[in-house]
Amino acid sequence: MKQPFIKKNRTFTLLRKYAWIYTIVVAFGGLWFPKLGLTVPLIILGLTLSSLFMGKYWCGNICAHGSLFDALLLPLSKNKAFPQILKNPYFIGFVFLFFGFNLSRRMLALQDFWGRASFWDQLGMIFVGTYLVVTVLGSLLGVFFAPRTWCTFCPMGTIQRVMHFLGEKTGINKNTNQVVTPKVDKCKACGLCSKACPAQLSPHEAFTEGKQFTHPECIKCSTCVYTCPTKILSYDKVLKYQPAEIPIPQIDIEEIPQKERKAS
Ligand code: SF4
Numbered sequence: 001m002k003q004p005f006i007k008k009n010r011t012f013t014l015l016r017k018y019a020w021i022y023t024i025v026v027a028f029g030g031l032w033f034p035k036l037g038l039t040v041p042l043i044i045l046g047l048t049l050s051s052l053f054m055g056k057y058w059c060g061n062i063c064a065h066g067s068l069f070d071a072l073l074l075p076l077s078k079n080k081a082f083p084q085i086l087k088n089p090y091f092i093g094f095v096f097l098f099f100g101f102n103l104s105r106r107m108l109a110l111q112d113f114w115g116r117a118s119f120w121d122q123l124g125m126i127f128v129g130t131y132l133v134v135t136v137l138g139s140l141l142g143v144f145f146a147p148r149t150w151c152t153f154c155p156m157g158t159i160q161r162v163m164h165f166l167g168e169k170t171g172i173n174k175n176t177n178q179v180v181t182p183k184v185d186k187c188k189a190c191g192l193c194s195k196a197c198p199a200q201l202s203p204h205e206a207f208t209e210g211k212q213f214t215h216p217e218c219i220k221c222s223t224c225v226y227t228c229p230t231k232i233l234s235y236d237k238v239l240k241y242q243p244a245e246i247p248i249p250q251i252d253i254e255e256i257p258q259k260e261r262k263a264s
């Protein structure tokens, strides 16, 4: 198990510092103004489309729950390793189906209210309730384990995984999917980038081999980029060949004419 993790600033933009306000407004304010919940489908649409082109960028840079976990919970968190069970694909699939089923069931039950004044409030309340559950559960997990524990099995993360996979398979994201890229051969193998990674990944294992970090769970949060003491990390699109894999042309010296050999 990778330990110890270190607490490093993860909020490098205004959006990441303050997007958590939206979470509080919807999850708690929505109890009085349920129509606030009607903004949540826009969030789902945004993260679905963005992940087709940029993988899990939304999680690390725009998600309001992610902002809550990074900006407010990090100082309070025990910052321990994520429990293994939460990373199990069957568990992740189960949570996705459970949330999907419940959301669909509650929305279908609303069809009798279509056309009535209360319809939009009731629809909004479905999303407010979901947002509240994620806020409370995600915060508890964030304090007792690590801030981004919820993100390991979040149904919105699962949607992004699938969309990212489609983006890769169709090649639609080949110019838009930026990954963390080291300056070749400059990594000191100190491992600080991995210890600070909110997603508890191990980017330094790729960097010490001179490769880009192309792991699909990377949320492109830039924490490793800012943490690296040698400042060798940046973002780049996925290279066709990783530096360590660039093919060396095989030249038979005998095939080069004598004249050219002398000139060189
Ligand atoms: S590898 Fe870097 S950019 Fe990716 S999640 Fe970890 S810290 Fe963030």
Ligand code: SF4
Pocket: 182, 186, 187, 188, 189, 190, 191, 192, 193, 194, 204, 207, 208, 227, 228, 229, 230, 231, 232, 233
């Ligand atoms: S923090 Fe920088 S130098 Fe240290 S292992 Fe990571 S990339 Fe290499």
